[in-house]
Amino acid sequence: MLRSLWTAASGMSGQQFNIDTISNNLANVNTSGYKKNRVDFEDLLYQTVRFAGTPVTAGAQIPVGIEVGHGVRPVATQKIFTPGSFKQTDNPLDLAIEGDGFFQILLPDGTIAYTRDGAFKRDGQGRVVTSDGFALEPEIIIPEDAVEVTVGSDGTVSVLLPGDNATQAVGQIDLVRFVNPAGLSSMGRNLFQETQASGFPMVGTPGLDGFGGLAQGWLEMSNVQVVEEMVNLIIAQRAYETNSRAIQASDEMLQTANNLRR
Incomplete structure (x- = not known):
């Protein structure tokens, strides 16, 4: 043959x-x-x-x-x-990472997944969650009577409450990065999972030590x-x-x- x-x-x-x-x-x-x-x-x-x-x-x-x-x-x-293009949404809970890094997402089984999708929402308890209801890690809770939500480029989350003249911080968004992000395992739902090939996650503050800053009211689209x-x-x-x-x-x-x- x-x-x-x-x-x-x-x-x-x-x-x-x-x-x-x-x-x-x-x-x-x-x-x-x-x-x-x-x-x-x-x-x-x-x-x-x-x-x-x-x-x-x-x-x-x-x-x-x-x-x-x-x-x-x-x-x-x-x-x-490679970075995707940015789209302005003016939604206060839409976040884009301007540079290197991933958001941390807490799964129902207690493990941590990672994503570049910053289209976050509030659930019935005021927690910041993904479109599938998975909570952002560390957990951030927005008070139900908050009239304004501000996310700084360094990940500081602040809210303005009725009757107050100044905002108050309610949480801090941390980012992670990997030595070999191409080694991450795709889980679907815009989530990635750590593997031995990706290396261990390194946690840091947005805008510092090589991590990208956060842009509020923007979304990173597909590349x-x-x-x-x-x-x-x-x-x-x-x-x-x-x-x-x-x-x-x-x-x-x-x-x-x-x-x-x-």
Whole structure:
């Protein structure tokens, strides 16, 4: 059997995976805080027919060997943490991180998740929560009679109460960052989870020690560029078609061999 059948099949499978990833990027073009994925490929095992450097005569060696590859496979899907564009909302609980860092989110099981999506709301208890109802960590409670909420670039949350002339602080938003944010595990719901590859979370104050500052009334949008993804989609589609042509050519070669007569 021609090895090209399996080689081209691995190419079709890899490009299908690539198109699946591109489709997910395009589907999340309007998702706040979304970071696009990129597929990395690697070539497969090589069959060495003749080794380079093999001596042929006294003082002479083969300069170049003969190797035949066996295809390709996806080896990684990497999150690209370039900043997305900012959108002004004028909502006091919409927060964008201007630089490095993640918000901390407390999950129902007590673990901490991380997000760049700063579209926060207030629940029935006045807690600042995500759209799924998960509380911001550390917990911040906005008094029910607060007439104004202010979030400073350093994460200080202040409120203005009826009858007061000055605001009072009710909490502090901390950010975290990782040595390798691309190693975070995507959980869905705009959340990431720590892994051994990401390293341990480093907690800090917004605007200090390399952490980004907070912008109130703004949201960070997806960093997906539609034109770029459409170009990648065309390239993947053409690569898929080319590999299918290789399978078709191999099939025709086998058919020719089967039709030989003595």
